[in-house]
Amino acid sequence: MNEPVVQIKNIHKRFHQNEVLKGVDFSVNEGEVVCLIGKSGSGKSTLLRCINLLEIPDAGEIRVFGENILDVKDVNRYRSQVGMCFQQFNLFDNLNVLENCMLAQQKVLKKSREEAEKTALHYLNKVGMQDFVNRSVRTLSGGQKQRTAIARALCMEPKLMLFDEPTSALDPEMVGEVLTTMKQLADDGQTMIVVTHEMGFAAEVSDRIVFMDEGQIVEDDTPENVFRNPRSERTKAFLKRTNFGTV
Amino acid sequence: MGFFGYLNKIITKYGVSILLGIRTTLYISLVGTLVGLLIGMIVGGFRAVKLDYTAPSPLKTGKKIIDKILTVYIDIFRGTPMMVQAMFLYYAFLDLIGWSQLTAAVVVISINTGAYMAEIIRSGIQAIDAGQTEAARSLGMSNAQTMWYVILPQAIRNAFPAIGNELIVNIKDSSVLMILSINELMFQTKSIAGSTYRFIETYFLAAMIYFILTKIAAMIMNHIELRINHQLTSIPQSDTSVNIYTTKTKEED
Numbered sequence: 077m078n079e080p081v082v083q084i085k086n087i088h089k090r091f092h093q094n095e096v097l098k099g100v101d102f103s104v105n106e107g108e109v110v111c112l113i114g115k116s117g118s119g120k121s122t123l124l125r126c127i128n129l130l131e132i133p134d135a136g137e138i139r140v141f142g143e144n145i146l147d148v149k150d151v152n153r154y155r156s157q158v159g160m161c162f163q164q165f166n167l168f169d170n171l172n173v174l175e176n177c178m179l180a181q182q183k184v185l186k187k188s189r190e191e192a193e194k195t196a197l198h199y200l201n202k203v204g205m206q207d208f209v210n211r212s213v214r215t216l217s218g219g220q221k222q223r224t225a226i227a228r229a230l231c232m233e234p235k236l237m238l239f240d241e242p243t244s245a246l247d248p249e250m251v252g253e254v255l256t257t258m259k260q261l262a263d264d265g266q267t268m269i270v271v272t273h274e275m276g277f278a279a280e281v282s283d284r285i286v287f288m289d290e291g292q293i294v295e296d297d298t299p300e301n302v303f304r305n306p307r308s309e310r311t312k313a314f315l316k317r318t319n320f321g322t323v
Numbered sequence: 324m325g326f327f328g329y330l331n332k333i334i335t336k337y338g339v340s341i342l343l344g345i346r347t348t349l350y351i352s353l354v355g356t357l358v359g360l361l362i363g364m365i366v367g368g369f370r371a372v373k374l375d376y377t378a379p380s381p382l383k384t385g386k387k388i389i390d391k392i393l394t395v396y397i398d399i400f401r402g403t404p405m406m407v408q409a410m411f412l413y414y415a416f417l418d419l420i421g422w423s424q425l426t427a428a429v430v431v432i433s434i435n436t437g438a439y440m441a442e443i444i445r446s447g448i449q450a451i452d453a454g455q456t457e458a459a460r461s462l463g464m465s466n467a468q469t470m471w472y473v474i475l476p477q478a479i480r481n482a483f484p485a486i487g488n489e490l491i492v493n494i495k496d497s498s499v500l501m502i503l504s505i506n507e508l509m510f511q512t513k514s515i516a517g518s519t520y521r522f523i524e525t526y527f528l529a530a531m532i533y534f535i536l537t538k539i540a541a542m543i544m545n546h547i548e549l550r551i552n553h554q555l556t557s558i559p560q561s562d563t564s565v566n567i568y569t570t571k572t573k574e575e576d
């Protein structure tokens with residue numbers, strides 16, 4: 077079998093006195109969709125951010141696409157192969173929808189304007205934003221912003237996509253459109269790691285669910301097993317609180 | 324002859340040299356503000372960049388040293404009078420490069436404005452959400468690219484009122500550059516007053532002109548600011564028109 081896309085071995089991360097990741101092992105295979113769930117403060121975002129080096133772990137090993145990323149010299153080239161979507165969208169406020177999707181293609185991948193625009197329009201079309209290409213991003217709804225952010229990441233044609241609570245900042249009526257877009261991606265075979273509180277989405281779309289608690293992975297299994305017969309008491313307690321103990 | 328009589332006489336007799344003064348004043352303050360803004364962008368942007376953990380240590384040391392030098396530059400130019408800077412630099416470089424007083428004036432006001440702009444830009448940068456940087460970096464953009472294409476444009480936009488204010492300050496404060504005997508408005512005023520002995524009327528006229536110039540500058544700045552804000556928050560008349568044109572023409576070609 078191929079090497080996993082992501083393979084994390086025993087990573088530790090602390091912020092001052094606060095040990096946030098306490099020896100995490102975790103891997104993701106090609107084409108897999110893995111959802112990370114867990115209480116607030118359990119270290120989900122930190123784990124995700126370590127994968128594209130927005131945080132640097134204190135110890136341990138992270139292999140992505142077969143190389144140890146803590147050793148890579150060209151961090152920018154590495155990051156360009158890993159897409160990331162944020163809870164707050166973080167669209168570039170000074171650019172319109174189309175330009176948001178073109179900038180990194182031109183500056184990082186050194187594509188020509190025409191090429192970048194073509195790719196941008198392709199992915200904007202894919203996320204259903206084709207009618208808004210010239211919009212200033214400030215005038216978009218939350219759902220439209222997040223779909224634009226997804227398109228922006230896809231324009232780099234990443235081999236791995238990371239999502240950090242992509243729907244948590246959205247009004248309830250807009251959650252659906254973003255989840256639909258993400259589901260499409262999953263169906264296309266995109267490898268994805270998704271931090272989410274949307275248990276319905278996790279149950280439906282993911283191949284595996286990883287439950288984190290206090291900086292450790294407590295459960296790592298198929299949605300069915302995690303939701304129906306979680307092994308650990310902590311998982312049970314968590315699922316009970318999210319009213320998802322019984323699917 | 325009354326106050327307005329003299330005023331009238333001064334205008335008719337010295338109108339040309341007053342216009343010349345206005346021209347030089349506007350020239351110095353406009354160029355000074357623009358070059359100052361450019362200096363401010365480079366210095367403020369440079370100081371705000373945080374190097375990656377992967378950066379080699381000579382680079383880190385180099386950056387630290389340059390940061391220090393830039394801090395000293397900003398401190399000195401904000402902490403001493405521009406009039407002193409003008410005299411000192413003019414004479415300090417006179418033998419070396421043999422520059423004209425006008426060139427020296429433009430250079431001094433630019434460097435002086437640059438020091439203020441650097442601080443304006445830096446606080447503009449600090450006000451920008453860290454998420455903007457994270458998004459750019461997550462796409463693989465370098466520190467410098469992130470700064471230049473994402474952060475600086477936003478910092479300048481947010482700091483626009485302060486930047487515009489520098490132009491107004493420069494229109495007024497360029498008057499101290501009369502010390503270099505360039506024919507800017509204050510220098511012209513002084514010589515007119517000297518030859519007419521109508522001090523009150525002449526300086527009243529100068530005050531009026533400075534006031535009108537700064538008012539016009541403020542109006543232009545406000546107008547630009549409104550336009551920027553409008554662009555950011557307005558929805559294009561037709562969302563689809565332009566993109567249909569871009570997609571279609573590309574494919575038909």
Ligand SMILES: Nc1ncnc2c1ncn2[C@@H]1O[C@H](COP(=O)(O)OP(=O)(O)OP(=O)(O)O)[C@@H](O)[C@H]1O
Binds near residue numbers: 096115117
């Ligand atoms: N840059 C930082 N500096 C200091 N502490 C941090 C930093 N980032 C995260 N932390 C701390 O690390 C802990 C884990 O944070 P993390 O964001 O990974 O949790 P999370 O599981 O994503 O939570 P949430 O569901 O609220 O997003 C928290 O206690 C947080 O305060």
Ligand SMILES: [Mg+2]
Binds near residue numbers: 122
């Ligand atoms: Mg989080």
